[in-house]
Amino acid sequence: MATINKVVLKDLNDILKIEKHVFKTDSYPPFVIRQLFDISGNYFIAAKEDGEILGYAIGGIKTADNQGWILSLGVHENARGKGLGKQLTKKLIEILKEQHTTQISLTVYPTNASAIKIYKDLGFVGNEILDNYFLDHEKRIVMTLNTN
Ligand SMILES: CC(C)(COP(=O)(O)OP(=O)(O)OC[C@H]1O[C@@H](n2cnc3c(N)ncnc32)[C@H](O)[C@@H]1OP(=O)(O)O)[C@@H](O)C(=O)NCCC(=O)NCCS
Incomplete structure (x- = not known):
């Protein structure tokens, strides 16, 4: 059974492999993953x-208005459909809530049915479908969860 824990530095190579495999040309480059690790702490x-x-x-x-964000979520193709994506999202929500966030937001492709x-x-x-959220002329939906 899978366990969910905070990422440590030595995990980053494997995370990068999954990130590339999952998001292909849209994947975060290594330096972004490393810097997200540097600033994201428990998240x-x-x-x-x-x-x-x-x-x-x-x-x-975003501490100025206590807004949490889910910035990325990925599960390796071979491990999908077993509830891992939901468990990871749930756990991240719990962690963000502990930091007194009043809402948590995320963006998703309108066609991404499983997410x-x-x-x-x-x-x-x-x-609401937004046309150019990431300045890439792709459509995205912003979804929000109120946590207070
Ligand atoms: C989205 C993603 C993280 C889901 O991971 P996962 O481990 O398969 O997710 P889960 O097993 O927890 O749940 C998937 C749910 O979607 C459902 N689902 C799967 N395909 C579906 C489809 N085509 N239409 C509707 N629902 C679908 C499953 O039945 C399941 O629902 P259930 O819990 O009611 O059975 C994974 O597919 C992934 O990494 N995708 C590529 C990256 C991505 O899109 N990330 C999200 C960015 S916003």
Whole structure:
């Protein structure tokens, strides 16, 4: 059974491999993963089974208005459909809530049915399709969970 823990430096190579495999040309480059590790503290978590990383989630907090963010979520193709994506999201929400966030937001492709299913199941709302959120001319939905 997989366990979910805070990521440590030696996990980053494996996280990068999954990030590339999962997001392909849209993946974060190594320096972004490293810097997210540097600033994300407890909000960078991974699911491991028998020493192998199967998935990860990265969060962040905009402290000025206590807004949490889910910045990335990825599960290796071979480990999908077993509830890991939902468990990682749930765990990250718990960690962000402990930091007194009043809401948690995320962005998702409108066609990403499995991710949207997880987020809706966990109480996220939002279905407005934004045309150019990441300045890449791709469509995204911002979903939000109120946590107070
Ligand atoms: C999204 C992702 C993290 C889900 O990981 P996972 O471990 O397979 O997720 P889970 O098993 O917890 O849940 C997936 C849910 O979606 C459902 N699902 C799968 N394919 C689906 C589809 N085509 N349409 C609707 N629901 C679907 C599953 O039945 C499951 O729901 P359930 O819990 O009610 O059974 C994984 O597919 C992934 O890494 N995708 C690429 C990266 C990505 O899109 N990340 C999210 C960015 S916002």
